[in-house]
Amino acid sequence: MRMLLAFAAVGVLAxxxxxxxxDDNSNGGGGGNSNLSGTIKxxxxxxxxxxxxxxxxxxxxxxxxxxxTVGTSGxxxxxxxxxAGETDISDASRPIKPDEEAPVCKKKGITYQQVQVANxxxxxxxxxxxxxDCLTVAQLxxxxxxxxxxxxxxxxxxGLPSTKLSLYGPGTDSGTFDFFTEKINGEEGVxxxxxxxxxxxxxxxQGIEGSGGGLGYFGFSYYEGNASKLNLVGVDDGSGCxxxxxxxxxxxxxxxxxxxxxxxPSEKALARPEVKAFMRxxxxxxxxxxxxxxxxxxxxxxxADAKKELGQGEAKAS
Amino acid sequence: xxxxxxxxTRRAVPYIGAARRRWGEDLIKGILFLAxxxxxxxTTGIVISLLRETVVFFQSVGLGDYLIGTKWTxxxxxxxxxxxxxxxxxxxITGIAxxxxxxxxxxxxxxxxxxxxxxxxxxxxxILELLAGVPTIVFGYFALTxxxxxxxxxxLHLRVDVFNALSAGIIMGFMIVPxxxxxxxxxxxxxxxxxxxxxxxxxxxxxxxxxxxxxxxALSGVVASVVLGVSRAVGETMIVLVAAGQIAxxxxxxRGPHYTITSFIGAxxxxxxxxxxxxxxxxxxxxxxxxxxxxxxxLISIRFVRKYRQVYE
Amino acid sequence: MLLLGVLLVDVxxxxxxxxxxxxxxxxxxxxxxxxxxxxxxTGTIWLMAVCAAFIVPVGVATAIYLEExxxxxxxxNRLIEVNIQNLAAVPSIVYGILGLAFLVRGPLSLGNVVxxxxxxxxxxxxxxxxxxxREAIRAVPASIREGSLALGATKWQTIWRQVLPASIPxxxxxxxxxxxxxxxxxxxxxxxxxxTFLAFNPSGLxxxxxxxxxxxxxxxxxxxxxxxxxxxxxxxxxxxxxxxxMAMNSIAIWLxxxxxxxx
Numbered sequence: 026m027r028m029l030l031a032f033a034a035v036g037v038l039a040x041x042x043x044x045x046x047x048d049d050n051s052n053g054g055g056g057g058n059s060n061l062s063g064t065i066k067x068x069x070x071x072x073x074x075x076x077x078x079x080x081x082x083x084x085x086x087x088x089x090x091x092x093x094t095v096g097t098s099g100x101x102x103x104x105x106x107x108x109a110g111e112t113d114i115s116d117a118s119r120p121i122k123p124d125e126e127a128p129v130c131k132k133k134g135i136t137y138q139q140v141q142v143a144n145x146x147x148x149x150x151x152x153x154x155x156x157x158d159c160l161t162v163a164q165l166x167x168x169x170x171x172x173x174x175x176x177x178x179x180x181x182x183x184g185l186p187s188t189k190l191s192l193y194g195p196g197t198d199s200g201t202f203d204f205f206t207e208k209i210n211g212e213e214g215v216x217x218x219x220x221x222x223x224x225x226x227x228x229x230x231q232g233i234e235g236s237g238g239g240l241g242y243f244g245f246s247y248y249e250g251n252a253s254k255l256n257l258v259g260v261d262d263g264s265g266c267x268x269x270x271x272x273x274x275x276x277x278x279x280x281x282x283x284x285x286x287x288x289x290p291s292e293k294a295l296a297r298p299e300v301k302a303f304m305r306x307x308x309x310x311x312x313x314x315x316x317x318x319x320x321x322x323x324x325x326x327x328x329a330d331a332k333k334e335l336g337q338g339e340a341k342a343s
Numbered sequence: 344x345x346x347x348x349x350x351x352t353r354r355a356v357p358y359i360g361a362a363r364r365r366w367g368e369d370l371i372k373g374i375l376f377l378a379x380x381x382x383x384x385x386t387t388g389i390v391i392s393l394l395r396e397t398v399v400f401f402q403s404v405g406l407g408d409y410l411i412g413t414k415w416t417x418x419x420x421x422x423x424x425x426x427x428x429x430x431x432x433x434x435x436i437t438g439i440a441x442x443x444x445x446x447x448x449x450x451x452x453x454x455x456x457x458x459x460x461x462x463x464x465x466x467x468x469x470i471l472e473l474l475a476g477v478p479t480i481v482f483g484y485f486a487l488t489x490x491x492x493x494x495x496x497x498x499l500h501l502r503v504d505v506f507n508a509l510s511a512g513i514i515m516g517f518m519i520v521p522x523x524x525x526x527x528x529x530x531x532x533x534x535x536x537x538x539x540x541x542x543x544x545x546x547x548x549x550x551x552x553x554x555x556x557x558x559x560x561a562l563s564g565v566v567a568s569v570v571l572g573v574s575r576a577v578g579e580t581m582i583v584l585v586a587a588g589q590i591a592x593x594x595x596x597x598r599g600p601h602y603t604i605t606s607f608i609g610a611x612x613x614x615x616x617x618x619x620x621x622x623x624x625x626x627x628x629x630x631x632x633x634x635x636x637x638x639x640x641x642l643i644s645i646r647f648v649r650k651y652r653q654v655y656e
Numbered sequence: 657m658l659l660l661g662v663l664l665v666d667v668x669x670x671x672x673x674x675x676x677x678x679x680x681x682x683x684x685x686x687x688x689x690x691x692x693x694x695x696x697x698t699g700t701i702w703l704m705a706v707c708a709a710f711i712v713p714v715g716v717a718t719a720i721y722l723e724e725x726x727x728x729x730x731x732x733n734r735l736i737e738v739n740i741q742n743l744a745a746v747p748s749i750v751y752g753i754l755g756l757a758f759l760v761r762g763p764l765s766l767g768n769v770v771x772x773x774x775x776x777x778x779x780x781x782x783x784x785x786x787x788x789x790r791e792a793i794r795a796v797p798a799s800i801r802e803g804s805l806a807l808g809a810t811k812w813q814t815i816w817r818q819v820l821p822a823s824i825p826x827x828x829x830x831x832x833x834x835x836x837x838x839x840x841x842x843x844x845x846x847x848x849x850x851x852t853f854l855a856f857n858p859s860g861l862x863x864x865x866x867x868x869x870x871x872x873x874x875x876x877x878x879x880x881x882x883x884x885x886x887x888x889x890x891x892x893x894x895x896x897x898x899x900x901x902m903a904m905n906s907i908a909i910w911l912x913x914x915x916x917x918x919x
Contacts, residue, residue: 064864074853078853081853081855082855085855085856092856092859092863092864093855093856094853094854094864095853096853097853105620191504191599191600196418197418197419198418214419216419218414218416218419218423219590219592220590221506221588221589221590221600222418222589223589223610225613225877227877227878227879228589228877230879231505231506231877231879232504232505232506232588232600234505234879235491235492235504235505235506236504236505236506237502237504239504251879254879367810367812368810368811368812371812372721372725374717375717375718375720375721375725376721376725378713378714378717378718378721379717379718379721379722379726379736380736381714381718381782382718382736382739382740382743382782382783382786383735383736383739385743385754385779385782386739386742386743388754388757388758389746389750389751389753389754392753392754392757392758392762393750393753396757473905476836476837476840476901476905477840477898477901478839478840478841478842478869478897478901479840479842480840480842480869480872480873480876480894481840481894481897481898483873483876484872484876484890484891484894487876488876488887488890571745574745577747578746578747578748578749578750579747580747580748580749580842580843581842581843581873584843585873585876585877605747605749605843608749608753608847609749609843609846609847612752612756612846612847612849613846626753626847627753627757630749630750630753633747633749633750634746634747634750637745637746637747638742638746641741641742641745645741
């Protein structure tokens with residue numbers, strides 16, 4: 026009993042000292058600009074999430090008094106909050122919907138600027154034991170369309186394994202979901218419903234990795250980080266089978282599942298110096314951030330456009 | 344007689360000097376009463392908050408659809424709000440958990456109260472308390488990262504998905520063992536020694552005494568502990584959220600993923616929900632359902648104890 | 657018993673390499689090698705402080721009321737008692753919903769901040785403090801009270817000067833047990849909206865926050881890949897949490913043993 030008590034006491038003291046005595050210690054260390062302060066709330070796509078998180082980390086390293094929080098409620102969920110005025114920047118893996126979401130923002134008086142920050146492709150992956158090399162868009166549609174009862178790949182194309190599938194995919198708040206259903210099933214939001222939905226791409230990867238019949242789709246960056254554990258399926262849209270790589274995504278060769286990733290700062294937020302500095306930081310340091318987040322970076326011409334877009338936004342804000 | 348056992352008889356302390364009643368005394372009593380009201384306010388708050396949104400929910404979703412519908416897809420178009428798959432998931436996992444917890448818990452209780460030497464009792468009881476204090480997320484971690492891959496997939500060669508109900512259920516069972524064990528053990532030790540001695544005197548073996556004499560006498564307490572265990576299992580969120588996956592399925596196959604009422608609320612809430620949206624309303628309707636189920640179980644448990652308790656001396 | 661051992665060994669094995677001063681003082685990061693739990697740890701400490709500040713006065717006051725003042729024949733007093741028993745068995749996630757509806761949104765509209773999180777946890781564990789407090793107060797024998805009153809003290813003076821001090825160890829044990837339950841609760845915090853990615857310590861009661869169990873949950877949810885391995889982080893976080901818990905329980909046991917009074 027005495028031993029336990031002593032051990033416990035030492036443990037608590039150590040933790041206490043560590044927690045209390047290092048409030049000014051941060052990952053980046055070093056000097057940096059301490060003039061900026063404030064809170065920046067970011068929420069939205071879980072595909073853009075890691076990018077925003079990496080950006081937040083690096084930015085906070087140089088500006089320790091700015092607090093950045095990053096949520097991942099999905100592109101749709103993010104816009105709902107954004108248009109309710111609850112967040113400063115919305116992460117999105119698809120443009121804001123002009124007929125559903127933009128009017129809500131307009132009604133609430135929230136104006137914003139669309140800025141591209143990175144690229145992404147949607148990777149279709151399977152469990153390592155489920156071998157399939159390539160699927161056409163039509164086959165993918167047969168598998169994922171609304172009302173589909175397909176239980177195994179052999180029903181989509183003969184010769185493929187007949188293992189019972191465990192399907193994983195983004196939930197309905199996800200931009201990835203909107204994009205995939207539009208490109209593959211022909212209409213946004215149209216999809217079969219008997220799969221495991223999650224806005225959190227991590228959960229999808231875990232699920233596919235661990236289930237013999239796992240198959241699903243999510244952002245390419247999540248594949249890249251887990252390449253050795255998953256089987257990547259090439260997509261054929263009529264011009265040959267293409268397996269996504271960073272280069273193919275940037276060039277648009279990986280069709281139809283390549284797309285730009287956006288951040289939408291609100292004008293109101295951009296008027297604040299810390300938010301302005303943050304967005305500037307993002308477009309200036311896009312390479313390093315993308316590398317940390319394992320996301321496909323923009324091409325140089327896309328960067329030039331992004332800077333222009335941001336400039337427009339800043340002008341409107343002030 | 345120890346003051347600690349005076350549960351039902353509280354001696355009225357004579358208040359001498361009633362003539363000089365300071366108004367301060369009444370004020371203090373009032374303040375304390377208000378503090379006690381907070382707990383009532385909490386319950387009222389829970390009921391009101393759940394009820395309000397649930398009513399709104401049922402204005403757009405029919406009660407019949409909710410109760411007997413077999414598809415739970417509230418966020419898809421077209422949305423379907425049948426709660427049955429969630430109930431199937433909840434009770435499937437609870438069932439598995441109780442299959443583990445009841446024998447282990449009651450067994451440990453019988454062992455501790457009838458067989459164990461005092462020294463053994465003194466070491467095991469704190470360990471049980473420790474187990475009872477482990478945060479449920481630790482159990483969830485264990486289920487997902489160790490139990491499923493190593494035990495279920497490697498050692499037992501079961502074809503389970505990485506997120507499955509079996510793993511969550513078994514681990515939840517272990518989490519509930521301390522609840523069942525400690526309440527059952529209290530009930531068993533409350534049985535007076537005279538009953539045991541009488542049976543021994545008649546030539547019964549220890550096993551016979553434990554199972555035929557002591558256990559039936561403590562039955563109400565043991566049953567109460569099981570009902571409480573079920574209630575805990577139904578209300579448990581983290582183990583399921585981490586390890587049992589996210590599909591609302593009607594199948595009773597535990598090798599695949601299953602949403603329960605609690606894990607659905609947790610999964611939706613993790614994305615953080617805007618007020619007034621479809622998701623917001625569903626968590627209240629589900630929360631209400633959950634609250635009613637656990638309330639019913641707790642009332643049954645209390646009733647059981649009161650009705651069947653054998654009073655000694 | 658065996659299972660607990662296996663569980664512990666596994667966690668320790670995974671997490672022990674993780675524990676270092678850096679771990680405690682770094683914030684969460686995408687880069688697993690740099691990630692740490694400082695924000696989560698300080699968040700947890702803030703939450704516990706708010707929780708304790710709430711449950712001690714309210715819990716003790718309620719316990720005093722029920723034991724010393726409440727006349728059991730009145731229906732409202734019986735209602736309060738039954739109420740507390742029921743509250744102790746409500747699933748923790750329902751408390752999260754309560755917090756979301758009343759504290760974060762709704763009438764108080766505090767937002768996803770430390771104050772809301774701490775109060776939600778406080779409501780969750782309040783019954784523990786009340787029940788423990790009642791036991792402790794009840795254990796003080798009537799002779800003490802009678803003696804005090806015989807000397808001319810008022811009821812409140814008796815309670816404040818005699819009964820309470822004698823029951824403090826029991827009450828303290830109850831508070832510690834309540835806090836050790838609160839510290840590990842994840843579900844209510846998820847619903848109340850503790851952000852999962854945060855790289856700063858809370859700056860006040862109105863600041864966003866994260867907490868140890870939430871951070872652990874976040875790390876568990878990330879699949880470990882070739883570049884970043886999150887599993888040891890989760891294990892490390894669990895170890896820190898367990899150490900805190902063991903410390904708290906040891907203090908509670910020590911209190912109980914040291915101040916156990918034989919009347």
